[in-house]
Amino acid sequence: MADTRVPFDPDHCESVYWVFTQRCNDECAHCYNLSGPHGETMSLGDCLAVVRNLPSRVDRLILSGGEPLTERAKLYAILESVRERYGDATQVMLQTNGDLLTEKRLDELLARGVTRIDLASIDRYHQHQGERLDELRALFLSRGMRDDNTAPLIEKDTYLKRGGPSFGYWGATEDMWLGGNWARGRAIESRTWLRDGSHNFCAVLSGARGFLGGTDLPQEISVQLWRINPCCPGTRDAMGDARTERVADVLARVAGSPVFQALNRGDAYGMGESLGVPAEDGLARAVELGNVCLWCDEFFAHHFDAARLRPRTEPSDTMAPGHVLPVLNNGRG
Numbered sequence: 001m002a003d004t005r006v007p008f009d010p011d012h013c014e015s016v017y018w019v020f021t022q023r024c025n026d027e028c029a030h031c032y033n034l035s036g037p038h039g040e041t042m043s044l045g046d047c048l049a050v051v052r053n054l055p056s057r058v059d060r061l062i063l064s065g066g067e068p069l070t071e072r073a074k075l076y077a078i079l080e081s082v083r084e085r086y087g088d089a090t091q092v093m094l095q096t097n098g099d100l101l102t103e104k105r106l107d108e109l110l111a112r113g114v115t116r117i118d119l120a121s122i123d124r125y126h127q128h129q130g131e132r133l134d135e136l137r138a139l140f141l142s143r144g145m146r147d148d149n150t151a152p153l154i155e156k157d158t159y160l161k162r163g164g165p166s167f168g169y170w171g172a173t174e175d176m177w178l179g180g181n182w183a184r185g186r187a188i189e190s191r192t193w194l195r196d197g198s199h200n201f202c203a204v205l206s207g208a209r210g211f212l213g214g215t216d217l218p219q220e221i222s223v224q225l226w227r228i229n230p231c232c233p234g235t236r237d238a239m240g241d242a243r244t245e246r247v248a249d250v251l252a253r254v255a256g257s258p259v260f261q262a263l264n265r266g267d268a269y270g271m272g273e274s275l276g277v278p279a280e281d282g283l284a285r286a287v288e289l290g291n292v293c294l295w296c297d298e299f300f301a302h303h304f305d306a307a308r309l310r311p312r313t314e315p316s317d318t319m320a321p322g323h324v325l326p327v328l329n330n331g332r333g
Helices: 044-053 068-089 103-111 133-142 185-189 247-254 258-264 279-289 292-302
Strands: 012-019 057-064 091-096 114-120 166-170 220-224 227-229
Touching: 044 068, 057 068, 068 091, 068 103, 103 114, 103 133, 114 133, 133 166, 220 247, 279 292
Parallel strands: 012 057, 012 220, 057 091, 091 114, 114 166
Antiparallel strands: 220 227
16 A cells, blocks of 8 residues: 655645534533533634634545534535635535434535535434434435445545545444543533543544644544644643634644654653653553543643643642543534
8 A cells, every 4th residue: 555644734734623613403421522502602703714724725624513504604604715715625524413404405515515424423322313314315315425434534545535425424333432432521421431541542533643644544633613633632722723823833833842743643641751751651640540631631731831832830720630620622522
């Protein structure tokens, strides 16, 4: 197989995963960004500012939530702005639970440049558990969309495809999204997060591995509302603010940091090596806390100032050593 690793270019992202709203018609027990009817949102002006601040080249843009179709006017305006900026050079994917999708709304999405729709609700945790799958599949086929469910778009050879609009369907499984569920949001409140600190979700897609490129995974960053993150769960402190900063500038700034270089390798346990925190200690602490994300939170709170890219002289938030941080509202929901 050919070497598919891409060199680092801060102004070119293979994939951007953007949760532009945490508003949702459902309140799933495993949701890690507290999506629901009262979920956090952004103004339209802030959303359009994020579009302007995305890299000059984006191969794939994934719009997600929350449930994107709860804020249709905002979604359509984002799609129109994306098309105006990138034309056909960017493939636009939409992740939806499918509950609010109708024939008219599908036509509106396709007319605004959506190239793929993923039904991310085929599991026992979503309210309707994929009960509309057959109906929606027939609707997609009636619009000439390709059933591409055999390719989950998580491998380098399948993450980016041309050849007309396509669709797929998946959900939280014991092996994947529940098997590696992050200690975040409603997941931790309902105790559906994975309590296994030796499970390194940082090393797979949706984790931080490859967010700067140079690995066999698609190079993907995550923007949770405005927070620029190396992963979907998100570091305790965002790398930057996509409303006011160019994403390329943020990536260029963190690329020289040994901490973020370790995260790019998927080495959450060893991200403190340059600060004198051995990887063995990171692993031991993650196991003690029960989740690699909780170790990551503690590392950024006690050891590393992400805003200044330097070691902390004092723990933030006046926290005692070993204290588990409050769960933040970010992550792939």
